[in-house]
Amino acid sequence: MTVTRQAGTRRLARRWTLLLGLVALGTLLPPPTVTGTAGTTVPTIKDETFVTARTSGILHIEAGECFTDPAYSGEAAEVVVLYTPCHERAANQAYGFVHAPDGEWDPAALSAFAWQGCRRGFDSHWSGESASGLNFYPVLPTRETWAGGDRDVMCVVYSPGGPMDGSALPMAS
Template sequence: MFCGALALVAVALLPAADAAPAPGPAVPDRKGDTFLTAESGGVLAIEGGECFTDPARSPAAGEVMVRYVPCDEEGAANQVYGFVAAPDGAFDRERVAAFARESCGRGFRTYWPGEAAAGLDFYPVLPTAATWDIGDRDVMCVAYRPGSPLTGSLLPLASALAR
């Protein structure tokens, strides 16, 4: 009996085997231009056409960040479909956000016209005042499926090639 009780105590003291990322901020149903920024951890490592996770706390990095995942793997929640350069000038977040919504919206309607956009949405990832000061003018355009993970590329050409 003593050995059984000792075994239970030992099991209770062992660390959890899976070191999955801890939940990050709550993910809204609709993501907007404040969901991620150029300063969000991991964002600058994501390239055109790639998929990535929603933000989660990384135990290794000690911060909330996103990470690249193939579009057809668990955790894929967002896909980059383009980049646009914001016009030069003094950083004005509202001006940059309006430009980003218009430019990314135009690209979204080009890739997913009419009914092709059903069940999809987009959001821009903006530069911040700090990244603007070092020359960052890039806006990342991201597509996602509200309330659902991705099960493959959202991009029409990539989807057609996979068939």
């Protein structure tokens, strides 16, 4: 019995080591790209479909926290985002939430509301030079989470050029 417990503990330790290694490797890799015409590469487009409330891990992210781009996890057997300390060159940072009004599920209206609400937050945090090199996207509730009462849209800032060096949020004065 002791041998089984030790073997199980070693397997678990190896899995955690592998998972942490993959996370560390992901922070060192260049930003995700897609091959375009004539072999050119274009950055991944981060829009309202890039991450949704259905993406595992996203509902654990709070305003001000950073996280990885979504990636398939063999361990979880699904696409996930992981919390990442902002000082570890994070790919994304939640900068706030806007609450959508109640009503029927309307994806087009929700998308328009989310972009407008997140734009206001982005413009209030980053204007002029401080916005240089940054962009944003909303994370929307899905039909299923909407049916369960989810009305919160997460607003996320990122750098199209790759991971950010520390928190993108301006220091409070």
